[in-house]
Amino acid sequence: MSERYDVIVVGAGHNGLVCAALLAKSGRKVLVVEANDQVGGAAVTRTFADGFSVSSVAHLLYQLQPQVEKDLGLKLPMSGTDMQSIALAEDGEHVRMKGNHVSGVSNEDKSEYRAFHKRMTRFADLLKTYFNRTPPRLANDASRADMLNLAQLGFDIRRLGKKEMQEFLRLIGMNIRDEVVERFDSALLRGAISLDATLGTHLGPRSPNTILTYLYRLAGSHGELRQPTGGMSAVTDALAHTARDHGAVIRTGMPVTKIVVENGRAIGVRTESGETFNARLVVSNADPKTTIMDLTGVKNVETGFTRRISHIRMQGNAAKLHLALDGLPDVPGLEKREFADRLLIAPHEHYVERAFNPAKYGEYSEQPVFEITFPSFRDASLAPAGKHVLSAIVQYVPYELRAGWSDSARKSFETLAIDTLGVYMPGIADRITATELLTPVDIEREFHIHGGHWHHGELTLDQFLFTRPVGGAQQYAMPLDGLYLCGAGAHPGGGVSGAAGRNAARAIIKAEK
């Protein structure tokens, strides 16, 4: 006879841990079951070559909600805060951005950027309020609280003032390219903002919704970048610690194969080794497709719901490239201290759009875009002395490659990516001692994310707020008694923010009051 828990959390990703910690803190008996040997999900530090470690998927912290840190009393050691972003130019005339300040551009661009940043952060702050709340239900039987919440959203938008409200409503569904072209002369600046708006999505700068994804990025701490000491595991290990301190039990290396359903109610989980754990509630940190289609089983949920879940767009398009280097590369125009910053290869908004084009047809970019960090520059624990790690998000790398992700396809893309890096970092190829490439297919396999999409579902208006993950399941409770969703697939979405986990925990506590 196995022990009975109040809550079982499936998956120890950062959202699962936040949720588990808050539920344990509320006095509930919580068990977290994680498939991998390490907690953290896709926010994790792994060794990829002898002596070289890196944050495997997420590598920068910019969305962690202050409420999460506050509720759990997290004190995270940072090796880097307030990093700047540098848009690399082939000729070394880079553009540098931090907060509302940009250098390397005309004075007109500088003041436009200030105005742009002001407006965007204002809109992002509005969204942020809602990211830390359960979204309202739009249904005939919506509760009074739902209606008030919805009215509040309308009121908050109106409170922006007439002009800004019009701007908000004009921009929210729009593409980033139209906005940056209207505002800025500098191609590098336009390219960099285009990249920020499309990172981690299956969207190009001309795709509608890319203002929304840009705002999403800012809706934490205005895009301020941080690098935790020891990589992303610092965050998730701290969360695991907190959860354990509150009494939660965390078991790793235990893949859940089934959410057990009895008489229309989730009552526990079964693991690969055949163990069964029972609980009053099952909270899934897995993505909605994995949760419903694979773990719960479609027979246990409704047809319309299954259809909506199966239609969630969630095919990843971003790869992670890790290089072990025997020394820092040569980057013309870059001061040495700036290796501590975030480097971007997106020299033009057209460059980003062109990189996206092949991805629409199941091919990877011939000239990909990059978000690059050298985490070892700030954090010596990540590489042997004098050596360095390059960690880059590279896109576009479609999950469904038409030719299939064979070893040779992977190798070709890696070579191509390193060649592209070589344009901005001449001679880098000679410094490489080991590599790791994680395509969306690898991310799916190693981190159990359907489609390898870091948001657990494309972050677009049709999969947002009231309809995330799908209509009828937007308030963390799935339409199956006893089953909740607490991962990035739920409102508000992905990124290391902890919002979904925190909101889910609060929804559970409220529902059980």
Added chain:
Amino acid sequence: MTVQQVEQGRYRSPFYPRQAELDRLNRWHEWKGYSSADGFYDTALEYFSVRNSTGVFDLTPMTKYRITGPDSLDFLDRLVTRDMKKIKPGRVAYAVWCNDDGKVIDDGTIFHLRQGEYRLCSQERHMAWLNAAAIGMEVSIEEETHEICGLAVQGPTAFSVLKAMQLDGIEKLRPFGLDHFDFQGSELMVSRTGFTGDLGYELWIERDKAIELWDALFDAGKLYGIMPIGTEALEHARIEAGFIAAYVDFLPADVTVRSGRSRSPFELGLDWLVDFKKPNFNGRRALAEEKRKGSTWRLVKLDIEGNKEAHHSYIYNAGRGRRKQVGFITSAVWSPVCKQNIAIGTVQTPHGEVGDKLFVEVYYQREMHWSRVMAEATVVDKPFWDPPRKRATPPGPF
């Protein structure tokens, strides 16, 4: 250049050549892409063939899906509200299927042709919904509406007709049973089912054998008063039998736009089809909730005083003082066999318990002038027409 002339943008039933020879009215309507006869001679005459001899109705336009594969039973069990595990091979089940909100999408019959092999037959087309219900299951759903044609052979002499057609063993077929027969080298499936509430069968065969089947049937039926019938006669028989029809007595849930316009099985008097012992089926959660909270609507069968057919009438409660409108009639007809003015309607709960007296506001026209009568109506439980021969096995030779 020659342009191919198309008479109408409609399919012809494979029985059409024979139907055309018998047709005296030339009144056809569209039914799911097919031309279907309103009637052939006279509605009353055709109706009486169903009640006194044998009427033959062309079922070809009915939607038919062949459902096979290792998960076919699980699939159907999840699709419909009743327990399909109880429906053994050689049996037929009347069933309804619901959306996530527990509202009825359609009703139909499911034929368990052979172990794990089913035919789902309904009025509406449902491929999109069936495919959605099949996500994650190993099941094949193939539409065979056009490949399989069907004839409903209904009435007291139907058994004698099929006997005369030399379908050996037809006497053993119980209500809601089916069997396969060899017919000129093809497989003929006969089920003891129908839409008339009388003794009757339905014959299903591949399209190419349609004419041969028709000829054999009408040859055998010559001495038993066999006659083709159209939709109007069938509609009269259907109301007498107390059967409901999509788009008449309820709207398929997937076509309603306004909230509250679709109906749950409970609201259609089909409680007996909902089996909560099944751990999961579409709409279960919502239906369990409705069971707890109570339904909004109730389907009623009404016996109305007088002889004026209560088409589209409002239904009022029988309280003292001001009468309150509580519902409306969806199907109405004067029943010649029952000598009753009958109707099917929808009322708000708690009205419409069996035995309740209600009032029906009937408008009728005499020489252009409209008149109105408030007719008392009694809610009845049983079908209006329910002869013992419907259930007798073997059926009597009439």
